Amino acid sequence: MIRTATAILLLAALTGCSSTGQPGGSAQKAVKFELTASLISPIDITLDWSGTPADVTSTIVEFATEPEGRYTILDFLPAGEHTYKHPDLMPKTPFYYRVTPVLGPASATVDVRLPAATTFRAGTTDAASRGSVKAAAGTPTNVTAKSLPDNGIRVTWTDNATDEEGYLLEIKPHDKAEYRVAGFIDPDSTFTELSTVPEERNATYRVRAFYRGQASNLAHQTTGTGTP
Amino acid sequence: MKKRSRALCALASVAGLMLSAPTAFAEVEPGGWTSYSPTFTVQQRGCGVVNNLTFQLTCSTGSGDQRAERRYATYSSGTRQFEGYFRISSMAGTRISLKQTFNESAAGPFFMLAVERGGRLYRVGGDTIATGATVGTTVRVNTVHVVGSAHRTYINGSQRHSMSSPGGNFYDKFGSYRTDSGAGPITTVWSDVRFWRK
Numbered sequence: 490m491i492r493t494a495t496a497i498l499l500l501a502a503l504t505g506c507s508s509t510g511q512p513g514g515s516a517q518k519a520v521k522f523e524l525t526a527s528l529i530s531p532i533d534i535t536l537d538w539s540g541t542p543a544d545v546t547s548t549i550v551e552f553a554t555e556p557e558g559r560y561t562i563l564d565f566l567p568a569g570e571h572t573y574k575h576p577d578l579m580p581k582t583p584f585y586y587r588v589t590p591v592l593g594p595a596s597a598t599v600d601v602r603l604p605a606a607t608t609f610r611a612g613t614t615d616a617a618s619r620g621s622v623k624a625a626a627g628t629p630t631n632v633t634a635k636s637l638p639d640n641g642i643r644v645t646w647t648d649n650a651t652d653e654e655g656y657l658l659e660i661k662p663h664d665k666a667e668y669r670v671a672g673f674i675d676p677d678s679t680f681t682e683l684s685t686v687p688e689e690r691n692a693t694y695r696v697r698a699f700y701r702g703q704a705s706n707l708a709h710q711t712t713g714t715g716t717p
Numbered sequence: 718m719k720k721r722s723r724a725l726c727a728l729a730s731v732a733g734l735m736l737s738a739p740t741a742f743a744e745v746e747p748g749g750w751t752s753y754s755p756t757f758t759v760q761q762r763g764c765g766v767v768n769n770l771t772f773q774l775t776c777s778t779g780s781g782d783q784r785a786e787r788r789y790a791t792y793s794s795g796t797r798q799f800e801g802y803f804r805i806s807s808m809a810g811t812r813i814s815l816k817q818t819f820n821e822s823a824a825g826p827f828f829m830l831a832v833e834r835g836g837r838l839y840r841v842g843g844d845t846i847a848t849g850a851t852v853g854t855t856v857r858v859n860t861v862h863v864v865g866s867a868h869r870t871y872i873n874g875s876q877r878h879s880m881s882s883p884g885g886n887f888y889d890k891f892g893s894y895r896t897d898s899g900a901g902p903i904t905t906v907w908s909d910v911r912f913w914r915k
């Protein structure tokens with residue numbers, strides 16, 4: 490049994506099975522995040538990391554209470570942010586953290602103005618949507634956003650990616666400078682629906698084929714006695 | 718090729734687990750927990766559909782009993798812990814209950830964790846508990862209920878809510894349930910649901 494399992498592991502290694510997905514399978518020398526976790530009170534942990542992996546578009550922060558997982562995403566942060574506070578934690582519990590760069594191409598953008606009952610499409614001012622810029626392999630195309638009753642919206646696209654981790658729906662409210670992740674959709678998907686909050690009704694939408702870059706080292710802390 | 722490489726990685730992961738399977742102790746708060754498996758019944762009403770751990774409300778009806786839930790066995794003493802991970806795979810509706818601690822003695826939902834637009838988690842009849850339960854994102858929930866004393870809720874490892882608890886008969890429920898001010902549709906998938914007591 491152990492021989493069989495070992496053989497499978499070796500085969501996986503030889504065929505390049507890893508968590509470092511790259512669009513189109515291109516090999517790229519990446520700078521890995523270096524992560525530290527600090528216990529700033531018995532039940533509060535702060536994470537800090539350094540490094541700028543190539544082509545990072547945002548950063549996934551994850552935690553688990555066992556070193557092998559199960560890891561849960563705490564947040565998607567803009568690429569320029571390098572710190573995160575995890576507050577009011579379970580007492581006397583081990584916490585393990587990792588941060589991972591988000592890679593992958595984003596679609597052309599779509600301006601959404603709800604509650605108009607219509608279908609919004611990629612703007613003609615967008616270079617990528619005009620075809621004047623060659624889109625990266627796997628870029629989602631034909632992105633549209635159709636309004637639904639009660640300020641809902643259905644976003645659709647063409648799935649052009651291979652081995653993607655999933656798709657991210659990214660939204661930038663009209664008065665904000667940065668996109669934030671508003672949805673994390675299964676691989677091979679071609680649509681998602683959401684009921685919008687006010688800031689998502691006058692905003693710019695795009696869809697990203699999502700690949701994980703190389704994860705950081707694991708950082709570990711154990712909380713102290715809380716006051717449950 | 719796409720599916721083949723995923724299958725290979727999955728096989729490798731399984732093999733890795735076979736070689737060095739870790740012992741899992743994921744319960745929160747220290748001391749003396751015993752894992753157990755309470756029985757449950759499945760409740761499907763209105764447009765509620767349950768398929769194993771997938772709980773759907775398929776309609777946008779804003780009235781009546783729209784319910785797709787698991788109802789676990791009643792308990793009346795001691796300390797109970799629930800752990801589970803939910804993922805909303807689609808939500809065109811809003812204000813849907815995901816997890817309840819039900820007070821059978823008072824015939825009402827003692828604690829009801831619900832989600833509304835934008836992924837805001839809140840206690841029905843109370844304030845915001847957390848944000849970030851956006852479509853596709855997995856959220857970890859732990860509740861610790863000391864019957865006759867306290868009920869605490871942890872979201873992604875952080876304590877987000879605490880309230881006092883009376884004595885009586887209680888049970889856990891989870892799935893998708895339309896609150897009085899809510900409506901579907903929604904699809905919620907739960908995983909790794911576990912219970913402990915002491």
